[in-house]
Structures are given as structure tokens and as C-alpha cells.
Amino acid sequence: MFPTDVESVSDANLNVYRIRGHRPLVGRIRAQAAKNAVAKQLVASLLTREPCRLYDVPDITEIDVVLDMLAEIGAACDRLEDGSVDIATPRIASTTVGERYSGFNRIPILLVAPLLHRAGTARVPVVGGCNIGERPIDFHIDLLRKMGAEIDEDDEGYTARADRLRGTVIALPYPSVGATENAIFAACLARGTTVINNAAVEPEIVDTVLFLQKMGALIQIDTDRKIVIEGVDRLSGARHDPVRDRIEVASFAMAAVATGGRLRIEGADQTAMITFLNTLRKIGGGFEVDPGAITFFRDRDPLDPIHIETDVHPGFMTDWQQPMVTLLTQAHGVSVVHETVYEQRFGYTSTLNDMGANITLTNDCLGGKDCRFTDRNFPHSAIVQGATPLTGREIEIPDLRAGFAYLLAALIADGESTIFGTRFIERGYVNVPERLASVGADIDVPAQLLARDRPVAVPG
Numbered sequence: 001m002f003p004t005d006v007e008s009v010s011d012a013n014l015n016v017y018r019i020r021g022h023r024p025l026v027g028r029i030r031a032q033a034a035k036n037a038v039a040k041q042l043v044a045s046l047l048t049r050e051p052c053r054l055y056d057v058p059d060i061t062e063i064d065v066v067l068d069m070l071a072e073i074g075a076a077c078d079r080l081e082d083g084s085v086d087i088a089t090p091r092i093a094s095t096t097v098g099e100r101y102s103g104f105n106r107i108p109i110l111l112v113a114p115l116l117h118r119a120g121t122a123r124v125p126v127v128g129g130c131n132i133g134e135r136p137i138d139f140h141i142d143l144l145r146k147m148g149a150e151i152d153e154d155d156e157g158y159t160a161r162a163d164r165l166r167g168t169v170i171a172l173p174y175p176s177v178g179a180t181e182n183a184i185f186a187a188c189l190a191r192g193t194t195v196i197n198n199a200a201v202e203p204e205i206v207d208t209v210l211f212l213q214k215m216g217a218l219i220q221i222d223t224d225r226k227i228v229i230e231g232v233d234r235l236s237g238a239r240h241d242p243v244r245d246r247i248e249v250a251s252f253a254m255a256a257v258a259t260g261g262r263l264r265i266e267g268a269d270q271t272a273m274i275t276f277l278n279t280l281r282k283i284g285g286g287f288e289v290d291p292g293a294i295t296f297f298r299d300r301d302p303l304d305p306i307h308i309e310t311d312v313h314p315g316f317m318t319d320w321q322q323p324m325v326t327l328l329t330q331a332h333g334v335s336v337v338h339e340t341v342y343e344q345r346f347g348y349t350s351t352l353n354d355m356g357a358n359i360t361l362t363n364d365c366l367g368g369k370d371c372r373f374t375d376r377n378f379p380h381s382a383i384v385q386g387a388t389p390l391t392g393r394e395i396e397i398p399d400l401r402a403g404f405a406y407l408l409a410a411l412i413a414d415g416e417s418t419i420f421g422t423r424f425i426e427r428g429y430v431n432v433p434e435r436l437a438s439v440g441a442d443i444d445v446p447a448q449l450l451a452r453d454r455p456v457a458v459p460g
């Protein structure tokens with residue numbers, strides 16, 4: 001059963017969810033470990049020959065694909081009954097990451113540095129990920145070259161060679177999550193010291209740094225987005241309990257507020273979510289923080305509108321934006337959301353409008369934050385006029401986080417919604433229908449509606 005083949009991931013998971021709205025969600029949900037930390041920690045395990053263990057690895061297709069990729073490289077991966085994954089790569093069996101992984105996610109480019117450290121060469125396909133903007137990898141290529149890698153690019157991918165990477169000073173043009181992780185992986189075993197200026201400091205990155213520290217790495221996170229890594233000669237195996245998924249926590253939190261319910265989310269971490277919690281409070285969402293859990297509920301009715309600008313951590317996450325826009329359709333008045341991380345992350349709003357929302361997009365920067373998309377003709381600000389009742393309908397999901405925005409819309413809509421393309425949700429969220437049903441959602445996965453005849457979008 002394991003690891004899952006990427007092609008079967010593309011072809012399978014053609015489930016359809018059917019949701020009848022207006023049920024308050026009440027109960028408990030256990031937060032899963034963050035996929036965007038776990039995936040990188042599995043990659044980090046390649047930096048040693050010794051076995052590593054990650055606890056409570058989410059059983060989602062994104063992780064299955066990463067494990068599949070690593071198995072082809074030579075990793076022995078074993079998912080234990082308690083949800084842990086044991087992974088060990090005593091020798092690199094192949095330095096080529098198959099082209100079939102092209103376009104699925106961002107992981108192949110993160111494999112270059114570990115493969116260079118272990119084998120001196122790497123061949124990876126062009127990368128993909130959710131369809132939310134151009135998503136170039138120029139920062140990755142530039143930093144690897146600066147650290148001594150020779151990289152040839154062709155239409156299908158990248159071929160890299162290096163005897164030993166060397167430490168250097170890297171100034172990222174933007175605090176990219178993936179480029180910061182790439183630089184860290186490259187620097188851990190490089191000769192000398194690497195300084196990453198303008199680094200991303202997302203909690204998932206800090207969590208991967210904790211894992212690497214256990215493995216023997218010397219990584220200092222300084223003030224002002226500066227990360228300093230002193231290269232060491234070898235890393236050893238380690239065990240790690242990954243940080244919880246703050247995107248998932250926020251998604252369920254918004255579902256509790258939107259439906260007028262009350263959800264206790266176990267494992268939710270306040271420190272990773274300060275901006276989200278402030279935002280939720282301002283619009284009328286309530287929360288109580290207990291040791292090891294946060295309970296979310298509706299504090300005011302109606303909800304108030306707000307102005308939000310997405311940003312890198314510690315700002316308002318771009319991955320919280322989509323369900324938040326759905327929630328804001330239920331706030332009385334005009335909300336404004338300025339997306340500054342991705343240029344094309346409002347495509348999903350047209351379906352919300354079809355359900356009854358009143359959302360207008362504009363190319364203007366509606367906010368004061370520095371924005372790379374000024375004057376570049378991307379519809380990257382949204383004006384949400386609420387409150388508007390939503391009506392259930394057939395919905396096709398375009399990407400992972402838009403998927404949850406649609407689930408949320410269906411949960412508060414009048415009538416029934418039929419949601420296609422749920423493989424995008426299953427890519428990042430564990431057992432969503434079962435967990436939503438366990439807290440009172442009227443949701444089922446009708447076998448007779450399996451989307452045999454629907455067009456199958458390519459993952460990513």
C-alpha cells in the first residue's frame with residue numbers, strides 16, 4: 001500500500017463530497033502535523049545515512065508522493081501503525097528524480113542539495129505545485145550556483161553537479177519559504193559558513209531547523225530575517241514530532257465561526273497563529289486558549305468586515321486567505337483583501353460569486369504593504385461586499401486551499417452542494433469528510449457520484 005505511486009494519485013481520489021449546509025460544527029478535532037513541515041523534514045532525512053523517525057505523519061497524498069520520490073532515490077520508508085514514519089537512506093540508489101514528478105509539487109528542487117551532498121550529482125524535473133501564480137524557482141537556482149553547484153537547465157529539468165558545496169552570503173530577493181529551506185539544506189553540510197539574509201522564518205521552517213539541530217546541524221536564527229549556518233562534516237539520525245498544521249487549524253477555526261458552532265482543536269498552537277487570532281477576533285470570531293488546544297466559536301453576530309493584507313510570517317498567511325474570504329462573505333459591510341504573496345490567488349472567487357457572494361477583483365494594491373505585483377496587471381486585491389447568503393451548487397475545486405474555501409461555502413450555503421476535484425483537498429487535509437461529519441457536518445461521499453466522467457485536472 002505504501003508508498004503511493006504518483007500516477008495513481010493523479011488518477012485516484014476522484015471522490016465527490018456532497019454537503020448540505022447550515023449545520024453548526026460542534027465538537028473536537030485533532031490537528032494534523034503540518035504537511036509543509038513534514039515534507040521538508042522527509043527531504044532533510046536524506047542528509048544522513050542514519051535512520052530518522054517522524055511522528056504522526058499525516059496520511060495525505062502530498063506526503064505519499066514525497067515518500068514515493070524518496071523511495072526511488074533509495075530511501076527505505078515505513079509507515080508505522082501509530083502514524084510515525086521511519087525513513088533511512090543508507091545509500092543513494094539514484095540521483096535522478098523521475099520526470100513523472102514534474103508539476104506535482106515543489107519538492108524536487110529541494111532534493112538537489114541533499115543529492116549533491118550525498119552523491120555529487122542531481123537531476124530533478126521542473127517543479128509545480130498548486131496553480132496560484134507563476135511560481136518560479138530562480139532564487140533556488142541562484143543560491144545553489146552561488147554555493148558552488150554547476151547547474152544546467154533544459155525544458156524538462158535541471159542537472160546539477162558539485163564536489164562540495166561551500167558556504168557563502170545569500171541575499172534572497174524575497175523571503176521565499178522554499179528557497180530558505182533549500183539554502184539551509186545546502187548549507188548544513190557545506191564547507192564553511194552560510195549567511196541567508198532576508199530569509200523566511202515561517203514556523204514550519206523553524207521546526208525543520210529544530211529537526212536538523214537534533215541531527216547535528218549548527219543553525220542560528222538571528223534577528224532581521226538572518227539565518228547563519230556553520231557547515232558540519234556529517235549529520236546523524238534523529239526523531240522528531242513535527243509542528244501542527246496552522247493552515248488546517250485556521251481552516252477548521254473558520255468553519256466553526258462560519259457555521260456558528262464551537263470547535264476545540266487539539267494541538268493548535270497560539271504562538272504560530274497570533275496574526276490569525278487577532279484577525280478572527282476583530283471580525284467577531286471568538287477563541288479560548290487552553291494548554292494544548294484552542295476552542296473557536298462565533299462571538300458576535302453579525303460578523304464585522306476587515307482589511308487584510310497577506311504576507312510572509314509573522315503576517316497573515318496567504319494560505320489562510322481563501323477560507324477567510326468565504327467567511328468574509330458573511331460579514332456585514334465591505335472587506336478588502338490584498339494578496340501580496342501570490343499574483344493569482346483569487347481565481348476561486350468566481351465560484352463563490354456563482355453561489356451568491358459579491359466579490360470584485362482589482363489589479364490595484366489595496367493596502368500599504370510592499371507588493372511585488374504593483375502595476376503588473378494581476379487581479380490581486382479583492383473587495384468583498386457582505387453579508388450575502390450563499391446557495392449550494394456543483395463546484396469544481398481548482399487547488400488545495402481554494403478547496404477548503406469551497407467546503408466552507410458549502411457548509412454555510414442554503415441547500416446542497418456537490419464538490420468535485422476533492423483530490424486537491426485530500427492532498428493536504430486528512431480524512432476531511434469523516435472529521436467534518438464527526439463534528440456535525442451533513443457531508444457524505446456518494447459512491448454513485450464518483451467523478452468518472454468529470455475532467456481530471458493535473459494535480460498541482
Ligand code: EPZ
Pocket residue numbers: 036039106129130133134135136137138139140141174175176177178179200318319341342343400401428
Ligand atoms: C510554500 O511554497 C508552501 N508550500 C505554500 O503552501 C505557501 O503558500 C508558501 O510557501 C508561502 O507561505 C510548501 O511548503 C510545499 P515561496 P513555496 O517560495 O515555498 C516567489 C499550500 O497550499 N518566488 O515562499 O513554493 C513565488 O513565486 C502551499 O500548502 C520566486 O519569485 O513558496 C511566490 O510569489 C501553496 N522565485 C513567493 O516567492 C523563487 O525562486 C513566495 O513563494 C521562489 C519563490
